Amino acid sequence: MQLAFCLYKYFPFGGMQRNFLRIALACQARGHDIRVYVLEWQGEVPEGFELVRVPVRALVNHRRYRKFTDWVQADLARRPVDRVVGFNKMPGLDVYYAGDPCFEQKARALRGRFYRFSPRYRHFSAYERAVFDPTAHTRILMMSPVQKPMFVEHYGTPAHRFHQLPPGIARDRRAPPDAPAVRAAFRAEFGLADEDLLLLQIGSGFRIKGVDRTLAALASLPPPLAARTRLMVIGQDDDAPYRRQAAQLGVAGRVRFFKGRTDIPRFLLGADLLIHPAYNENTGNVLLEALAAGLPVLVTGICGFAHYVADADAGVVVSSAPFVQAELDAELARMLSDEPARRHWARNALAFADSADIYDMPERAADVILGRGRG
Known part of the structure; x- marks a missing residue:
């Protein structure tokens, strides 16, 4: 299969970034082709990866992220793949690796109510809803059981779409x-x-x-x-x-x-x-x-x-x-x-x-990614 992985930034020493790389390599080891869309990439590119640096710019991050999504979706329409896997929340994902906490929970707990009128809030809230809304079909790779109830509370995400992974240290x-x-x-x-x-x-x-x-x-x-x-x-x-x-x-x-x-x-x-x-x-x-x-x-x-x-x-x-x-x-x-x-x-x-079962996360994640066709 052809798999597309999407993340805004890759650098070798971030926890989420290292998990992305290990999951992508686990999929590649099973014989699948890997295409990666990024805004920024630091470090070596693994052999066999097709790296696509998305050429978009904006003065603020949320606008740049929206342009990234639009560009990637246009490219995927020209060059379709079998799965789209995201490591940041965005529309159009078949599988999402939940490396970030619930944005809506943080926005309501840590910000005043006027924050919810800001363009930044509207962007990140919409992108989170695109993943967790009950009408979406994205499968969710959960790393922290603490976060799942928050997503269910705010979005009513069906339980069958969550896949709890073990930790995955090298x-x-x-x-x-x-x-x-x-x-x-x-x-x-x-x-x-x-x-x-x-x-x-x-x-x-x-x-x-x-x-x-x-x-x-x-x-x-x-x-x-x-x-x-x-x-x-x-x-x-x-x-x-x-x-x-x-x-x-x-x-x-x-x-x-x-x-x-x-x-x-x-x-x-x-x-x-x-x-x-x-x-x-x-x-x-x-x-x-x-x-x-x-x-x-x-x-x-x-x-x-x-x-x-x-x-x-x-x-x-x-x-x-x-x-x-x-x-x-x-x-x-x-x-x-x-x-x-x-x-x-x-x-x-x-x-x-x-x-303890703390080493097999990449293989378990690959099982979910490769388990069935697009939702």
């Missing part, structure tokens, strides 16, 4: 047999002594991931613990505002920022704790990647995959409704100062990674 995130040696080499490379504590945060989009909360928690540590603690932040974003915040809080000398990297497993093995105090997070693959590496996690409950941390007893989930910075500060200090607890959480994380 198997190379699992701790290898030589994990202690990898950890020792990593810590030597970055000048970390045995008594030093490495706090790690990973994720593109520093604002939504809560890097400001992490820096505040780091600055709140008691002096003896603070002197031993370093923070590394990895992700594709402008780090200048957070460097300024770190300087204002007096912790700049203990913080390092990195752009997206391909050697994340080394960082997971070399760290002592992953922190992820996100403001909003539909899923959170990095939480499972940490567990697979045996790294304890401190996370806010808003994250769709936070329940795995609690289920595995592999860290701490702090409240996000409402979020209280003092609670995050206290838990960070407690977790960093309690080495026996971290060893306990690490053992539980590794046991969870050995038994």
